[in-house]
Amino acid sequence: MSFYRSFLKNQRTTPAALVTAALSGTLGVFAFRRFLTGEAHAEAPRGFCPLQGQEQKQMSGFGRMGWGLTTLKLASVQTVSHNAKRLRFELPENSSLASLPLTYDKGHYIELLVKKYPNGRASSHLHSLRPGDTLSVVGPIRGYSWKPNECPQVNLIAGGAGITPMFQLIQGILNNDEETTKVKLIYGANTEEDLLLKDELAAFEHKFPDRFQAVYAVSNPSAGSLVKQGRITKELLKAELIQGGKIFVCGPPAMEQSLIGNKGLLWGKTGVLQELGFSRRQIYKF
Missing domain, CATH: 3.40.50.80 (Nucleotide-binding domain of ferredoxin-NADP reductase (FNR) module)
Known part of the structure; x- marks a missing residue:
């Protein structure tokens, strides 16, 4: 299980999403993977009940290849367990998750469920965030x-x-x-x-x-x-x-x-x- 990349696109309607941030790497800038996005080493599902590819729109300011940074503002923090927190970030104006048509909660936000790992710099940093703090993320990526x-x-x-x-x-x-x-x-x-x-x-x-x-x-x-x-x-x-x-x-x-x-x-x-x-x-x- 590796990075989970959040996906943003130019739409005003926004499904909420819940993703995990079991991360390591540079503090401050993280890449989150969308829920049904194939990893580079994962086999594209075919045959039995195949998943269909979906063209992703890119957020303004992102590069032609769909990569770039955007900044999310932390709205709230909820303790879920002894080592996990649920972080709700506000999405930038005029953007939404280019996610599956799977989440039916309404709201202009993205939620991260972050498990803190011993000596994990990224997860420790995310756990230290307070409402009002910001986080830079990378995306979108085709999935x-x-x-x-x-x-x-x-x-x-x-x-x-x-x-x-x-x-x-x-x-x-x-x-x-x-x-x-x-x-x-x-x-x-x-x-x-x-x-x-x-x-x-x-x-x-x-x-x-x-x-x-x-x-x-x-x-x-x-x-x-x-x-x-x-x-x-x-x-x-x-x-x-x-x-x-x-x-x-x-x-x-x-x-x-x-x-x-x-x-x-x-x-x-x-x-x-x-x-x-x-x-x-x-x-x-x-």
Whole structure:
């Protein structure tokens, strides 16, 4: 899981977005990736339930290639967990996220869910920001967008802060009255405190019991917890994944490599998902 780049375009209507800032690098200027944007090393999804490319408009002042800096002003800060904060930034006038048609909250802003890492300069800097402070970001970058009802069902596998792109996908699918897609989330973390957005996910389960289910796996659950103990294993995935659907993956590099494998001569090493019968064309890594 790498940088998440925010995408801005010349429109006045603005969907809110929630992205993760699990970052490292130069303080003050960060690149955030849009939720369904393929990384340079990620395979473009084809075959099963493909994601469609979407032309991005660029924000005035950005370069011809779509790159440039814009400044966002911090409007509010909310503590989410012992090491995560939710930062709401105001978008510049006449701009909006060139994001998926997934978020239905209205407001001229972008939200960052920032997990603070030990010795992480970027995440520490973001956690130190107060309302009124500003942040420079890079974008926009061409990406993929979800097509409503492209799949009858999707599987989401998230680890730690990797829940954030999954949350936008969940929110967009379930809040779209035209959608019938069923969603299953398998979410792993070290402790229950590290399960971000759990209240929001529970609300979706309550509202859409026939279309959304979340399964949690925690390495160190609290005493008396009803959450499954352990990691996201092959056995857990075999029991929980919906066969035939598309799979989205986002989490720590070791988890992603275990699930997806790595590329090399003749495709390199296969991952757990291939061993369970899923093709690479079914799998999309954020």
